[in-house]
Amino acid sequence: MIKLVVTDLDGTLLKDNHEVPERFWDIADRLFRKGVKLGIASGRPHFSITENFRSIMEHLYAISDNGSMIIHNKTELFSKPLPQHEIEALVMAARSAPHGWPILCGKDIWYVENSDSRLIEKISNYIRNFKIVDDLTKVDDAVLKITVLDLMGAEQNSYPYFKQFEDRLKIAVGGAVWLDITRTDANKGEAVQALQQLNGITPDETLVFGDFMNDYEMMKAATYSYAMKNSYSKILEVANFVTEKDNNEEGVLDVIEALCFKS
Template identity: 25%
Template sequence: MTYNVLFLDIDGTILKPDHTYTDSTKDAILQAKNQGIEVFICTGRPLHEVETLAEELNVESLIGYNGAYAIYQNEAIIDEPIGQNLVHQFIKIANENNHEIVMYTSEKNYFTSLDSTAVQQFNKVFQLTKNDVYSSDVADQIIGATVIDVDTEEAALYELEPNLRLSVVNIEGTPQSYDIIRKNVNKGEAVKTILKRLNIPKDQAIAFGDGMNDKEMLQEVGESFAMENAHPDLFAYAKHTTTSVDDSGIYNGLKKLGLVR
């Protein structure tokens, strides 16, 4: 089988809990690229926070904000803001219920507060540095959002319309947090758009993930891998299970397909 594109989640897939990656992960990406496979980092993170990692791995194509923004060959090919009306409602819910929320633009991370212990813990785990306090003048620029340190019942308050769902953040060490996902704007929809643009059939695409924000992506490729450390509910959406992020999961998955040695 010929494969032409590889989509890789970051946290829990490329990066271990200590924010490092195995030598085998970098080697696997290099071997894939040397075979002409286009590699995309595909993350819930804001892209302005993954530039260093992308450079280290020599990856130039990026999908961020859970599919709301994507870059291919230095061109933004997906740009889907949430919309001011929903952003204002999210902030209102957070304020009324003493929740913390972070909202991402293409340049910064905007928090309801930078002082809370939960926010500081969240920022430490995700190594977010371009942070500021939210103000309404950036509402039209928001392309992603995460509610921080809320229980499941209260998180559901943000599902304001049928197009929205909450995806639990599957990263050890974070307070219980949820990405707000749009059902028509997610990693899977971004993958579909990119495959169409690059004229690559679904069966020539590969993806690896560990969180529930990866489920749509895993369904839009021919060869999908859930990491051994994945959220338990994710395995139902993956064709294969590979070893954990600590145990060369990407390398071992690509080896299963005969793409690395």
């Protein structure tokens, strides 16, 4: 019996136009009425999750910034900001990567230091709460995650500049053009395990969905781990199952229907 469902957003639950499938709302209501816990685990910030799921936020576990924070019914269960002394070095590394734009992800706002229209257009697809500052190393705020937007390709172009940090920080390719840096103990897998412990739920009672490398640890936290049909190759390898349909065909919802509501 599934007691916990956790899904990634972009490339997973959401269609390529970043919209929540209309069928999701009825399925979420049925899960809640059945007593199944529902979590959204995303690289997005909490305020972006709120914009998409405002009507059910009091019921959701919102896992934001790749597991750096969990909020449930307006209560922060935990947050894991990056150490302040690492932020300057990370920003400098991002600046040295050609075509890579660093973004500091705070709890309530994102910070950028470039007004390039390509950067602004791209982040506006995901969030509205961002601020352009002169120098990211001078930002006085808790930073849950540093994201690098690289339109040349995050894995090929920007990732090599951050390999030096892998002994002490989590460096994850979050999408074709996104590279995410968090604490090593801040990932979606740790967040799912925290929800399991909080609610007395086992991996055998847990269903998760993801598509990219920031979902890697989460795939290991559940017996029913589903990679999307459209997933990155390494996620297809680590997941126990693969959806029959991709994100644009509502593959997540078909699996939930089959596993959570079967008679």
